[in-house]
Amino acid sequence: MTKLEETTYYVVNTADDGSDAFAVKFNDKEEAEDYLHTEQRDFRERTLLTESQFLADWSKPADAYASEEDASQDGYVWDDKFERWLEIPVKNA
Numbered sequence: 001m002t003k004l005e006e007t008t009y010y011v012v013n014t015a016d017d018g019s020d021a022f023a024v025k026f027n028d029k030e031e032a033e034d035y036l037h038t039e040q041r042d043f044r045e046r047t048l049l050t051e052s053q054f055l056a057d058w059s060k061p062a063d064a065y066a067s068e069e070d071a072s073q074d075g076y077v078w079d080d081k082f083e084r085w086l087e088i089p090v091k092n093a
Contacts, residue, residue, distance in 0.1 A: 007029070007050055007051065008025060008026070008027055008050070008051040009025075009026045009027075009028075009029055009032035009048060009049065009050060009051070010023045010024065010025055010026070010032075010048075010049050010050075010051065010053075010054040010090070011023065011024045011026065011032055011035050011036050011046050011047065011048055011049075012046065012047045012049060012054065012057075012058065012088065013044040013045075013046055014044055014045050014046075014047075015043075015044055015045075016043070016045070021087075021088040022088050022089050022090070022091050023054060023058065023088055023089070023090045023091065024090070024091050024092055025090050025091075025092050032048055033048065036048050055082065055084065058086060058087045058088050059076075059079075059082065059084040059085060059086050059087065060076060060084065060085040060087075061084055061085075062083055062084060062085070064076075064085055065085060071085050075087055077089075
């Protein structure tokens with residue numbers, strides 16, 4: 001019997017102008033898809049990504065910046081959980 005690998009999903013929420021983007025973390029794909037398709041009044045575009053896709057699109061490795069000041073100039077902040085620089089926050093990590 002093989003153990004299925006658990007996948008974490010992220011729904012990235014972005015406004016039309018790209019401002020105020022954030023991600024919401026889910027441990028269940030069905031919950032992520034429900035959230036993805038829930039109508040809300042903020043008119044944000046939503047994208048469902050696996051954790052590896054999320055990190056590839058919205059983060060940089062630890063050695064990408066020499067300091068927090070350098071990273072913040074590009075809009076990145078350090079995330080201890082991922083040990084990477086994130087461009088957008090994860091709201092429920």
